[in-house]
Amino acid sequence: MSALDDARDEHPPEPLPDAFVEYAFSSFISLMVTARQMQGESLTIEDIVEFLIVLGRNPAETRIQVNGEDRAWTIARATRSMDPGDVLRPGDLHSAPGPVPPRPKHGYLAGERADERWRIRFNFEIFSPDREAHLLAADEFRRAAHHAGQHGLERPFVENTFLAVEHLARAELLSYGPTLDLVENAKTHRTVSSIYNLWARLGNTQQRFADLLNQFGAARASIVYSSGSGATYPDPEQSLRVLDDMHAHVARTVAGDGLRSIRVVATRDIKAGMLIGPEDFSLNPKR
Numbered sequence: 611m612s613a614l615d616d617a618r619d620e621h622p623p624e625p626l627p628d629a630f631v632e633y634a635f636s637s638f639i640s641l642m643v644t645a646r647q648m649q650g651e652s653l654t655i656e657d658i659v660e661f662l663i664v665l666g667r668n669p670a671e672t673r674i675q676v677n678g679e680d681r682a683w684t685i686a687r688a689t690r691s692m693d694p695g696d697v698l699r700p701g702d703l704h705s706a707p708g709p710v711p712p713r714p715k716h717g718y719l720a721g722e723r724a725d726e727r728w729r730i731r732f733n734f735e736i737f738s739p740d741r742e743a744h745l746l747a748a749d750e751f752r753r754a755a756h757h758a759g760q761h762g763l764e765r766p767f768v769e770n771t772f773l774a775v776e777h778l779a780r781a782e783l784l785s786y787g788p789t790l791d792l793v794e795n796a797k798t799h800r801t802v803s804s805i806y807n808l809w810a811r812l813g814n815t816q817q818r819f820a821d822l823l824n825q826f827g828a829a830r831a832s833i834v835y836s837s838g839s840g841a842t843y844p845d846p847e848q849s850l851r852v853l854d855d856m857h858a859h860v861a862r863t864v865a866g867d868g869l870r871s872i873r874v875v876a877t878r879d880i881k882a883g884m885l886i887g888p889e890d891f892s893l894n895p896k897r
Contacts, residue, residue, distance in 0.1 A: 641686035645705035665717040741784035748777035759846035772826035779806040
C-alpha cells in the first residue's frame with residue numbers, strides 16, 4: 611500500500627509546485643539518503659518514488675519513510691563540526707533507522723511519483739491532545755458557573771467562570787502550532803492571559819473572549835480572595851452568553867473546524883518565493 615493510498619487527509623492528491631516538492635527533498639530526504647550512502651547503502655535520490663514524512667513537534671521527532679520500506683529514518687545530523695570546504699567522510703552524517711510510525715491524521719507529507727510527476731497529500735496541523743482535556747474541564751466549570759449565576763452565588767460564579775474561560779483559552783491555543791509550545795510551558799494565569807490577548811490582537815480569535823478572560827481574571831483576585839470591593843465584570847447573564855459562545859467556538863476548533871489561516875508576525879525579512887520554516891514567524895517576535 612502506498613503512502614497516498616493510506617493517507618487520511620480529506621483533500622484528494624493534487625500536483626504541487628516544484629518548489630514544494632523541492633522543500634520535501636532539500637529539508638528531509640536528500641541528506642537522509644546521503645547519510646545512508648555514507649553508511650554503505652546504494653540508495654540514490656533517483657530511486658525515490660514514494661515517501662512519507664511524519665512531522666514531529668521538533669526535528670528530532672520527525673521520521674522519513676521512502677519506497678514503502680519497513681523502517682523510517684531520522685533527519686540526518688552531522689556527527690562532527692565542519693568548516694566550509696571540508697570533505698565529508700563516512701560517518702560524518704548519521705540518520706538512524708527505527709519503526710515506521712502509525713499513519714497520522716495530522717502532521718504529515720506524503721508523495722508518490724508517477725510518469726515524472728509528483729502527487730502528494732499533506733496535513734500540516736500540529737496540536738496537543740491535551741486540548742480535549744482542557745475542553746472537558748472547561749465544560750464542567752461552565753456548567754458550575756451557570757448554576758452559581760442562577761442562584762446568585764457571586765464567588766463561585768466568578769471563580770468558575772474564570773476557570774472555564776482559561777481552560778477554553780488553553781484548549782484553543784493548544785490547537786495551533788505557533789502557540790502550542792508557549793501554552794504547554796505556561797505555568798501561571800498571567801502567562802496564559804498574555805498569550806491569549808496577543809492571539810486576539812492579531813485577529814485569530816474574538817476580542818470579546820479575551821476580554822472575558824481579562825475581566826474575570828481581575829474580578830477573581832478581588833472577589834474570591836478578598837472583600838470584593840472595586841471589582842467589576844459584566845452581569846452574569848451577559849457573561850454566560852459570551853462564555854457559551856466561546857465554548858461553542860473552541861469545541862468546533864478542537865473538532866477540526868478551526869481557523870483555516872492564522873495571523874502571525876515575521877521574524878526576519880522574507881522575499882516572495884522563499885521557503886520558510888517555524889523559526890521565521892512568531893506570535894510575539896519581541897519576546
